[in-house]
């Protein structure tokens with residue numbers, strides 16, 4: 001039976017979709033620091049696409065790769081609960097301030113280090129940076145084709161994958177030889193829930209630096225529990241040109257950030273008059289609430 | 292050399308509206324920078340299309356014709372752009388933030404090692420001082436875009452790398468013909484000098500129109516209607532406003548029960564719970580079972596002919612009036628004020 005080596009790229013993100021009134025500062029702007037850190041929603045869809053391949057081809061392996069601060073190990077654990085086989089946390093000060101090009105460069109260097117893969121699956125877009133650029137850029141850096149906006153894998157064999165893509169006005173079915181990178185839309189099947197047995201098994205899984213931080217876990221120190229150690233890679237574990245990493249390796253720079261003010265103190269009453277509604281729409285556009 | 296270049300999308304025999312909008316913006320930027328405006332058109336059967344493009348003030352049109360360029364696939368379009376940009380060295384490249392532009396843009400930017408800014412809502416020319424390096428950059432492209440789910444607006448620049456690349460959504464820029472009689476120089480690219488052997492890895496097996504499933508949960512703008520909307524036809528107004536704002540249509544149970552709209556759109560205790568950036572409640576009284584599904588929205592705008600409707604107590608803006616009168620005005624003034 002065929003088996004596939006799958007790498008899933010996943011990012012830990014602040015939950016920007018569900019900004020409730022509790023995450024609002026007194027001035028009406030969003031307090032980003034208090035937003036909960038979650039598994040980027042479309043990356044969960046990506047994981048499900050991988051898990052469905054593994055359901056059909058049992059000997060397949062799924063490696064989750066995330067780049068981020070040490071805390072991002074949480075999403076690797078989450079991936080283990082749902083069925084991922086392996087996880088790598090790519091973390092290093094040198095990655096700080098990366099734009100999408102520097103991010104995709106670092107991820108592609110880590111993927112080269114993993115070496116053996118048939119399919120890379122990632123989310124279409126992260127809900128914080130919101131660019132949807134990392135997937136295609138990783139594919140370009142690895143010199144492999146990309147299939148964006150995947151809703152479903154239609155068929156797969158050792159040579160070729162057939163994918164249903166969701167476009168603006170319709171769907172497209174495309175085929176491509178492996179290896180390939182696929183980005184997954186939120187119209188794809190949602191991810192299965194955590195598996196209770198796996199939850200017990202991986203509850204304490206963490207990286208070495210997290211273990212040292214917390215004084216270490218008794219079980220994790222035992223060599224018979226290797227699955228509790230999550231791989232942690234820094235720049236010394238990958239072959240890379242450090243000039244292409246982090247802020248220095250990022251062609252785009254953030255010049256300025258404006259917070260959007262959401263709350264007006266009291267409710268405003270507006271009459272059904274051309275002038276009043278014109279003023280309202282202009283105000284909403286100027287404050288970037290719409291438009 | 293050093294010009295402003297717009298990638299024109301060509302699908303199903305038509306140039307996309309967003310491309311005309313970007314040509315209009317591109318003309319404006321080229322005037323400020325005192326350079327030329329170039330357009331790229333890759334596809335099949337492109338005869339005469341320069342007549343549609345030139346009136347937007349295009350100076351040079353690069354055309355690449357080959358049956359393998361249409362329908363669009365990533366790699367041949369990438370190879371054309373990358374090699375052409377290495378020859379022509381544009382300073383600014385604009386593309387639509389469409390399913391094509393967002394597939395092609397990042398691939399091209401990675402191959403060139405130049406920065407790309409996604410989903411810009413404004414583009415301006417300005418200077419930048421790097422205080423650390425004590426260096427002043429003249430005439431950079433300020434790429435202004437929302438991020439963090441629309442909670443912040445960032446101004447992004449690419450000080451050192453060229454081209455400065457940006458994508459913009461359809462409807463954000465205004466389409467302006469600069470001279471209906473304007474003509475442009477047309478340069479035909481010899482495609483075989485641009486393609487790589489591996490560019491035809493993707494085979495399109497089938498394409499068809501298919502409606503996507505309704506999922507209002509991920510939408511940051513919701514235009515919701517209640518029983519007060521009055522009819523399925525009036526809900527059409529809500530759909531128009533929602534699509535203009537890039538949002539989705541939601542509803543109360545009363546509106547669903549009356550058959551105005553699909554059940555998948557119901558918000559509330561027995562529907563979905565949403566926390567969008569903006570919730571526009573049209574003809575909704577605001578019963579507790581409905582509020583349970585939407586009261587965490589960041590901004591609530593209520594349109595109701597009854598000032599005392601309970602929903603008005605939690606609304607940031609209350610428009611007193613009839614839905615069928617107010618929404619057409621909102622549509623009109625949105626169009627007039629958007630850039």
Ligand SMILES: Cc1cc2nc3c(=O)[nH]c(=O)nc-3n(C[C@H](O)[C@H](O)[C@H](O)COP(=O)(O)OP(=O)(O)OC[C@H]3O[C@@H](n4cnc5c(N)ncnc54)[C@H](O)[C@@H]3O)c2cc1C
Nearest residue numbers: 067099100122123125126129130131132133134408409438
């Ligand atoms: C306000 C703001 C604006 C920004 N604007 C730009 C911009 O216009 N251009 C630009 O180049 N950069 C920009 N950045 C930087 C960019 O957000 C980061 O580089 C980010 O790490 C990756 O981009 P993204 O969040 O948009 O991811 P996307 O490109 O939207 O992510 C797509 C997929 O790639 C994978 N992926 C992304 N990041 C990781 C990761 N760290 N680890 C594992 N998998 C990952 C995931 O599967 C994800 O679903 C901006 C950042 C901020 C804060």
Ligand SMILES: Cc1cc2nc3c(=O)[nH]c(=O)nc-3n(C[C@H](O)[C@H](O)[C@H](O)COP(=O)(O)OP(=O)(O)OC[C@H]3O[C@@H](n4cnc5c(N)ncnc54)[C@H](O)[C@@H]3O)c2cc1C
Nearest residue numbers: 517518519543544545559560561562574576581596613614
């Ligand atoms: C167990 C249970 C569960 C429920 N679950 C849900 C749920 O999940 N979601 C939900 O929405 N409801 C739910 N309901 C129903 C809920 O109680 C209300 O009946 C319903 O929300 C009312 O919908 P409405 O505001 O559209 O209608 P109405 O209460 O009839 O309000 C109509 C409003 O429109 C205004 N209006 C009339 N004409 C115009 C006009 N031309 N222009 C402007 N305004 C106009 C009126 O002033 C009024 O405020 C549930 C009820 C029960 C008992």
